[in-house]
Amino acid sequence: MTASEPKLILLFSGKRKSGKDYVTDLIQKRLSPELCCILRLSAPLKERYAQEHGLDYKQLLGAGQYKEQHRAEMIRWGESKRHLDSGFFCRMVVCGATQPVWIVSDCRRMSDLQWFYSEYPQLCASVRVEASDQTRAQRGWRFTAGIDDAESECGLDQGVDFDWTIRNEGDVTFLDGQLEGLLSLARERTQEPQYTQDSIQSNGQ
Numbered sequence: 001m002t003a004s005e006p007k008l009i010l011l012f013s014g015k016r017k018s019g020k021d022y023v024t025d026l027i028q029k030r031l032s033p034e035l036c037c038i039l040r041l042s043a044p045l046k047e048r049y050a051q052e053h054g055l056d057y058k059q060l061l062g063a064g065q066y067k068e069q070h071r072a073e074m075i076r077w078g079e080s081k082r083h084l085d086s087g088f089f090c091r092m093v094v095c096g097a098t099q100p101v102w103i104v105s106d107c108r109r110m111s112d113l114q115w116f117y118s119e120y121p122q123l124c125a126s127v128r129v130e131a132s133d134q135t136r137a138q139r140g141w142r143f144t145a146g147i148d149d150a151e152s153e154c155g156l157d158q159g160v161d162f163d164w165t166i167r168n169e170g171d172v173t174f175l176d177g178q179l180e181g182l183l184s185l186a187r188e189r190t191q192e193p194q195y196t197q198d199s200i201q202s203n204g205q
């Protein structure tokens with residue numbers, strides 16, 4: 001059960017180092033943390049994985065080498081959980097989310113999108129963050145077989161007609177411009193209805 005019903009759910013996906021965290025942090029800053037929360041499917045996964053394997057959860061959350069060293073095993077472990085219950089991590093992240101706008105920052109598999117679309121029809125929009133391999137490499141990405149060619153990275157490469165695509169090569173002005181539509185949508189959905197004297201009278205008739 002969630003603490004309150006959301007008004008908009010933005011389902012983000014993108015390759016590693018495309019800038020999902022960067023872009024979603026920026027949206028949250030523009031909207032405010034009171035209006036918008038960021039839900040990371042990988043957070044409960046990393047927490048449980050760290051507990052079971054005696055690892056440092058905080059370091060797994062970071063963008064450094066520690067996470068990369070454990071990524072392949074975490075993927076395998078997460079897949080075994082999802083195999084039994086595809087909504088396992090989705091249900092965990094929505095628990096306690098109280099803001100009207102939810103950003104799910106790391107959808108990776110069709111089952112992630114399907115879970116949200118079936119639980120919250122009418123509220124979801126899918127957003128793809130894209131950056132060239134060259135840009136991603138400048139941010140520290142190196143192709144790793146078994147990760148970059150596996151479902152965790154490629155599960156949404158085909159078969160999804162994304163509602164929004166954000167190109168994130170590093171130009172802040174260009175990025176800001178692309179976010180305008182998403183920010184307007186979020187503001188529209190979260191606006192309180194405006195009651196004028198006329199509308200009150202006509203409703204009362």
Ligand SMILES: Nc1ncnc2c1ncn2[C@@H]1O[C@H](COP(=O)(O)OP(=O)(O)O)[C@@H](O)[C@H]1O
Nearest residue numbers: 015016017018019020021022063139168170171
């Ligand atoms: N538009 C941008 N301008 C400057 N730095 C960026 C931009 N987008 C991403 N980065 C940086 O690139 C790195 C990877 O981005 P991140 O958001 O962690 O990617 P992902 O979550 O997709 O793996 C981070 O250090 C981040 O700060």
Ligand SMILES: C[C@@](O)(CCOP(=O)(O)OP(=O)(O)O)CC(=O)O
Nearest residue numbers: 015016017042045074075078106152
């Ligand atoms: C095991 C993972 O959940 C690890 C994901 O960690 P992050 O979401 O931090 O990864 P990037 O932002 O792409 O670098 C992947 C999975 O397949 O579930």
